Each structure stands twice: as C-alpha cells, then as structure tokens.
Amino acid sequence: MKDHLKVPATSTLVLKYSGEIYHSEKEQAYLQNLTYSEITELAAEINKTCPPLGEMIVLRKYAVRRFLEYWLSNGKFQVCILAAGAEPLSAYLTTHLHKNIIHIFEIDRGHLDLKKELYQQLDIDSSNISFIQQDLRDTGTFWNNLVQHGYDPAQPTLITCxxxxxxxxxxDFVKILKLFMTHGKQNKVIFDxxxxxNSVREFNQTYHQGIxxxxxxxxxxxINNNSRNTILELLQQLQPENIVVETMxxxxxxxxxxxxxxxxxxxGLEEMVSLDL
Known part of the structure; x- marks a missing residue:
C-alpha cells in the first residue's frame, strides 16, 4: 500500500466524522488511508467552539444517502457527485445500490486521480465510475468534459452537491445547476x-459565528451563507419543482x-435542500 491519501483539510475534516455511516470493510479501509494529521488543530478548535458540528456532518450525509436510496429504489439514474472530494460515496453506491445506477460521475478539481488509485489498491469496484478532474465554475469546459466521459443528458440524473x-x-452555483435543467424535471438535486x-436563534448565534x-x-x-428566503429566490432562476427544505x-x-x-x-449551521430540475 502506498502513502496515505492527502486531501484538502476541509474535506478531511468532514470525513473525520463520517466513520459512522461507512460500515463495510473496504469503506473503513479507505477512510483509514486518509491523512488526518493536518486537521488536528482545526478539529480541536471546532470541538471547543461548536461541539455539534460532527453530528451536523453525519446528519447531512445521512440526508444525502436517504435521497439517493429513495430515488434509486424507484428507477434507473445516472449519478453526478459534484465537489466529490475524498468522500467514498461512490464506493457505497457501487456496493449497495448498483442495480439502478446507469453510471457514476465524480467531479472535483483535484485529488480524484489519487482517489481512483486508492480504490484500485483496496479492490473497490470503479468500473462504473468516471473520475473527472475539473473546476466546476468553468461551466463550458465542465459540460463538454462530462459529456465526453459518457454523460447522457437524455437520461435522468441524481445530482449531489x-x-x-x-x-x-x-x-456560480446557479450556473452549474442550469446545465442540468430539463423540460420534464427528470433530474433530482440535493445540496446543503x-x-x-440572522436565521439562527439568538442564544446559538455565538456558536454559529464562531464556527x-x-x-x-x-x-x-x-463561507457563503444565506437565509432560506435568499435560497428560494435564487432557485427560481432554475424553474424547479418540488423544492423541499429540511432543517437539521x-x-x-x-x-x-x-x-x-x-x-x-x-x-445545526446548515439546511438541506432538494428539488426536481
């Protein structure tokens, strides 16, 4: 086995709290092959300032998983994991929900080559996964790159952000999602x-601002933070249907x-939003 996978500290911080939702031997082995040393100071400061952060991250991931499980039990979809980072979500999908997955596309601007290599080392099946190293904000190049890797705009797609x-x-966020707009609203999106x-209860504002x-x-x-009304107004540019906002x-x-x-x-610092696009 080669050296542990080094990824951006914010991504590693999130995965530090994610052991609860990844149970298989290979998923656990993957998480153990990440380097956590660079976030020791950050994690200590967060635990002191805002102890509930870990639970928020876990619940956020459960919300994404519940979204994917629901739709993949009701039909066949492509899956686009935007800002995929070091998250082994695709490993979970190929192990547990592969029957209704047409193809998985992981997109991020860095580290996916190392992630792919680690999957191979751990014998995690990546035959139905495309790892696309791409800055999402360059929407023209991103879309061309996605299609060149086999993405079919005619097929329904689950998009996690x-x-x-x-x-x-x-x-920038709206520009990215506009690429996935369809007349029949066949694509499904979830994001945090x-x-x-100003949307936080007064006695929690110190914790919130601290984190x-x-x-x-x-x-x-x-950190880009918004009121719920701002998000709902923003989404109107996408002409979505069935918007659901869930609190932590x-x-x-x-x-x-x-x-x-x-x-x-x-x-809980964040809310989860899903919609048909």
Missing amino acids: EGLLPYIGNE SAIDI LDIMCKFINGD AEIELKIRGRQTTFHETGD
Whole structure:
C-alpha cells in the first residue's frame, strides 16, 4: 500500500466524522488511508467552539444517502457527485445500490486521480465510475468534459452537491445547476446551504459565528451563507419543482427518532435542500 491519501483539510475534516455511516470493510479501509494529521488543530478548535458540528456532518450525509436510496429504489439514474472530494460515496453506491445506477460521475478539481488509485489498491469496484478532474465554475469546459466521459443528458440524473454552495458564489452555483435543467424535471438535486446568522436563534448565534470564523480563517476565505428566503429566490432562476427544505432538527428526528442535538429551525449551521430540475 502506498502513502496515505492527502486531501484538502476541509474535506478531511468532514470525513473525520463520517466513520459512522461507512460500515463495510473496504469503506473503513479507505477512510483509514486518509491523512488526518493536518486537521488536528482545526478539529480541536471546532470541538471547543461548536461541539455539534460532527453530528451536523453525519446528519447531512445521512440526508444525502436517504435521497439517493429513495430515488434509486424507484428507477434507473445516472449519478453526478459534484465537489466529490475524498468522500467514498461512490464506493457505497457501487456496493449497495448498483442495480439502478446507469453510471457514476465524480467531479472535483483535484485529488480524484489519487482517489481512483486508492480504490484500485483496496479492490473497490470503479468500473462504473468516471473520475473527472475539473473546476466546476468553468461551466463550458465542465459540460463538454462530462459529456465526453459518457454523460447522457437524455437520461435522468441524481445530482449531489454536498459541500459545494458554502464555498462558491450563489451565481456560480446557479450556473452549474442550469446545465442540468430539463423540460420534464427528470433530474433530482440535493445540496446543503449554510445558514446566515440572522436565521439562527439568538442564544446559538455565538456558536454559529464562531464556527464560521474558524472555517473562514482556515480556508483563508469566506463561507457563503444565506437565509432560506435568499435560497428560494435564487432557485427560481432554475424553474424547479418540488423544492423541499429540511432543517437539521427535522433530519435528526427522521434519522435518530428523537431531537437531542438540534431542536428548531436555525439549529445545526446548515439546511438541506432538494428539488426536481
């Protein structure tokens, strides 16, 4: 086995909390082959400032998985994983939900070649996965690259955008999703949206701002956060149908059967949004 896979710290931070949802031997082996040393300081600061972050990340991933499982139990789809990062979501899909998957396309601007190599080393089946190294914001090149790798715009597609909107501008996000618009609304999208501080209950605002400040410092940039109304107005440019917004409190109740960490709208740093496109 070669050296552990080194990926961006923010991606590694998310996966640090993800062991709960990846159970198979190969998925666990994959996670163990990531390098976590670079995030020790960041994780310690986050645990001190905002302990619920880990639970939010886990619930976010459960929400994405529930979305995929629902649609893949109801028909055949292509799957586009935008901003795929080091997440072994495609490994989970090829193991557990492969029957109704036409093809999986992983897209990110870096590290996918190393991820593909690690899949091969761990004997994770990647025969139905295309790893596309691409800056999503260059929409013209992205679309051509996607089609060249076998993407068929005529086939229904599930599009996951986990960890994308918080790191790019709203207009860039809309430009990307406009590529997947269809007349019959056959494509299905899920994404997470960071909540702006004015949408957070007053006594949680210190925690909320604290985590935003830490992440901004660590990435040396801004975290894009929005009110729900801003997101809903933004999405109207896409002429979507069946928009569903879920709070972390609602997701926790569905996944855990109780509300222990998050209780009301605005708790949990993010909301999950799904729609037909």
